[in-house]
Amino acid sequence: MTSPLAGTASTIGKRANGCDTMSNHDSSYLIEQLLNNNLSRAELDEFLAGLHNVDAIQAYSDVLEAHFNELIRQNNHTPAPDTQAE
Numbered sequence: 001m002t003s004p005l006a007g008t009a010s011t012i013g014k015r016a017n018g019c020d021t022m023s024n025h026d027s028s029y030l031i032e033q034l035l036n037n038n039l040s041r042a043e044l045d046e047f048l049a050g051l052h053n054v055d056a057i058q059a060y061s062d063v064l065e066a067h068f069n070e071l072i073r074q075n076n077h078t079p080a081p082d083t084q085a086e
Contacts, residue, residue: 027059035067 030047033039039047050056 027056028063031060031063031067 026046027050030039030043030050033043034047050060
Protein backbone atom coordinates (compact mmCIF):
# COMPACT_ATOMS: atom_id res chain seq x y z
CA MET A 1 0.00 0.00 0.00
CA THR A 2 1.55 3.26 -1.12
CA SER A 3 1.03 6.23 1.12
CA PRO A 4 0.79 9.86 0.11
CA LEU A 5 3.01 10.45 3.13
CA ALA A 6 5.97 8.56 1.65
CA GLY A 7 9.04 10.75 1.52
CA THR A 8 7.70 13.27 4.00
CA ALA A 9 10.20 14.39 6.60
CA SER A 10 9.25 14.00 10.24
CA THR A 11 9.95 16.75 12.73
CA ILE A 12 11.28 16.27 16.23
CA GLY A 13 10.56 18.59 19.14
CA LYS A 14 8.59 21.75 18.41
CA ARG A 15 6.33 21.56 15.40
CA ALA A 16 6.22 24.13 12.62
CA ASN A 17 3.18 25.71 14.27
CA GLY A 18 5.15 26.13 17.51
CA CYS A 19 3.21 23.46 19.42
CA ASP A 20 4.74 20.55 21.23
CA THR A 21 1.81 18.34 20.27
CA MET A 22 2.05 15.88 17.44
CA SER A 23 -0.16 16.61 14.44
CA ASN A 24 -2.23 13.92 12.74
CA HIS A 25 0.08 14.28 9.76
CA ASP A 26 3.13 13.51 11.91
CA SER A 27 1.34 10.56 13.50
CA SER A 28 0.32 9.22 10.10
CA TYR A 29 3.86 9.57 8.81
CA LEU A 30 5.34 7.76 11.81
CA ILE A 31 2.85 4.88 11.55
CA GLU A 32 3.50 4.57 7.80
CA GLN A 33 7.24 4.44 8.46
CA LEU A 34 6.68 1.85 11.21
CA LEU A 35 4.50 -0.34 8.98
CA ASN A 36 7.08 -0.13 6.19
CA ASN A 37 9.95 -0.87 8.60
CA ASN A 38 11.57 2.46 7.71
CA LEU A 39 11.67 4.31 11.04
CA SER A 40 14.90 6.11 11.79
CA ARG A 41 16.16 6.10 15.37
CA ALA A 42 14.88 9.67 15.87
CA GLU A 43 11.48 8.75 14.41
CA LEU A 44 11.27 5.70 16.68
CA ASP A 45 12.00 7.93 19.66
CA GLU A 46 9.29 10.35 18.51
CA PHE A 47 6.82 7.48 18.00
CA LEU A 48 7.53 6.08 21.46
CA ALA A 49 7.17 9.53 23.03
CA GLY A 50 3.76 9.77 21.37
CA LEU A 51 2.63 6.73 23.34
CA HIS A 52 2.49 9.04 26.37
CA ASN A 53 0.21 11.56 24.62
CA VAL A 54 -3.55 10.93 24.47
CA ASP A 55 -3.95 12.83 21.19
CA ALA A 56 -1.07 10.97 19.53
CA ILE A 57 -2.42 7.62 20.74
CA GLN A 58 -5.80 8.42 19.17
CA ALA A 59 -4.10 9.49 15.93
CA TYR A 60 -2.03 6.27 15.90
CA SER A 61 -5.21 4.26 16.50
CA ASP A 62 -7.05 6.01 13.66
CA VAL A 63 -4.22 5.45 11.18
CA LEU A 64 -3.77 1.79 12.19
CA GLU A 65 -7.52 1.15 11.97
CA ALA A 66 -7.64 2.61 8.46
CA HIS A 67 -4.59 0.57 7.44
CA PHE A 68 -5.96 -2.73 8.70
CA ASN A 69 -9.44 -2.02 7.31
CA GLU A 70 -7.80 -1.53 3.92
CA LEU A 71 -5.96 -4.86 4.27
CA ILE A 72 -9.23 -6.59 5.17
CA ARG A 73 -10.95 -4.95 2.22
CA GLN A 74 -8.19 -6.13 -0.11
CA ASN A 75 -8.34 -9.69 1.23
CA ASN A 76 -12.13 -9.84 0.95
CA HIS A 77 -12.02 -8.77 -2.66
CA THR A 78 -13.19 -11.67 -4.78
CA PRO A 79 -12.25 -11.45 -8.44
CA ALA A 80 -15.14 -11.51 -10.88
CA PRO A 81 -15.74 -14.97 -12.35
CA ASP A 82 -14.28 -15.65 -15.78
CA THR A 83 -17.17 -15.30 -18.21
CA GLN A 84 -15.25 -16.53 -21.25
CA ALA A 85 -16.32 -19.94 -22.59
CA GLU A 86 -13.65 -22.57 -22.39
